[in-house]
Amino acid sequence: SYVLTQPPSVSVAPGQTARITCGGNNIGSKSVHWYQQKPGQAPVLVVYDDSDRPSGIPERFSGSNSGNTATLTISRVEAGDEADYYCQVWDSSSDHPHVVFGGGTKLTVL
Amino acid sequence: QVQLVQSGAEVKKPGASVKVSCKASGYTFTSYGISWVRQAPGQGLEWMGWISAYNGNTNYAQKLQGRVTMTTDTSTSTAYMELRSLRSDDTAVYYCARDRIAAAVDWFDPWGQGTLVTVSS
Numbered sequence: 001s002y003v004l005t006q007p008p009s010v011s012v013a014p015g016q017t018a019r020i021t022c023g024g025n026n027i028g029s030k031s032v033h034w035y036q037q038k039p040g041q042a043p044v045l046v047v048y049d050d051s052d053r054p055s056g057i058p059e060r061f062s063g064s065n066s067g068n069t070a071t072l073t074i075s076r077v078e079a080g081d082e083a084d085y086y087c088q089v090w091d092s093s094s095d096h097p098h099v100v101f102g103g104g105t106k107l108t109v110l
Numbered sequence: 111q112v113q114l115v116q117s118g119a120e121v122k123k124p125g126a127s128v129k130v131s132c133k134a135s136g137y138t139f140t141s142y143g144i145s146w147v148r149q150a151p152g153q154g155l156e157w158m159g160w161i162s163a164y165n166g167n168t169n170y171a172q173k174l175q176g177r178v179t180m181t182t183d184t185s186t187s188t189a190y191m192e193l194r195s196l197r198s199d200d201t202a203v204y205y206c207a208r209d210r211i212a213a214a215v216d217w218f219d220p221w222g223q224g225t226l227v228t229v230s231s
Contacts, residue, residue, distance in 0.1 A: 031216070031217075033216075033217040033218075035155075035218075042205055042220075042221040042222065042223055042224050043147075043155065043205070043207075043218075043221055044219075044220075044221070045217060045218060045219040045220075048210075048216075048217040048219075049217070054219060086154065086155055088155075088218075090214075090215055090216065096172050097169065097215075098157065098169070098171055098172070099145065099157035099160075099215055100157075101147075101154060101155040101156070101157065102154075103154050104154045104155070
């Protein structure tokens with residue numbers, strides 16, 4: 001079964017750049033999507049298809065995907081960016097295609 | 111605006127069933143799919159399965175096969191998820207989310223507000 005690996009936590013000072021990674025075997029061949037989840041709220045899509053942003057998501061959020069690692073980059077981090085972030089792919093390689101989520105990364109703004 | 115509104119919290123005993131609804135508005139219901147995702151307390155996201163609102167095709171997570179059924183009512187633009195033989199580890203917040211298209215699973219936007227299902231004797 002396909003596994004996505006995220007660091008449990010990332011800390012960054014306000015105004016700096018946060019990079020959250022999502023590791024998977026040859027993940028560069030898949031489309032990766034990222035969600036932001038604040039406490040007590042439903043997840044929100046912040047990046048889809050590796051690097052596209054839904055309408056309403058600030059340009060500070062960007063994504064990349066190559067080789068075995070996809071990365072969500074948040075520039076000029078603000079206090080309001082503090083949240084859990086999850087990566088997601090569609091695994092069509094197994095006998096039973098299914099959605100895979102990473103374990104999530106808690107972003108702390110110092 | 112596109113919106114998914116879910117039914118309210120449920121408390122069930124082990125062995126019982128629960129059925130959660132997800133009413134869609136602001137878009138053509140049959141042009142998209144609906145996925146269901148759950149989140150146990152303090153844990154990450156777990157995909158449960160998907161249903162096409164266009165033709166009713168489904169794809170369930172292997173670990174839930176035989177216990178979960180997803181359906182839609184196109185007359186009311188509502189999706190349903192029923193989970194049977196509930197256990198304590200089914201205690202979670204259950205989310206519905208709109209898929210990008212009707213024919214396959216891709217990314218999810220938007221999500222419903224979540225429904226807390228508590229399984230306790």
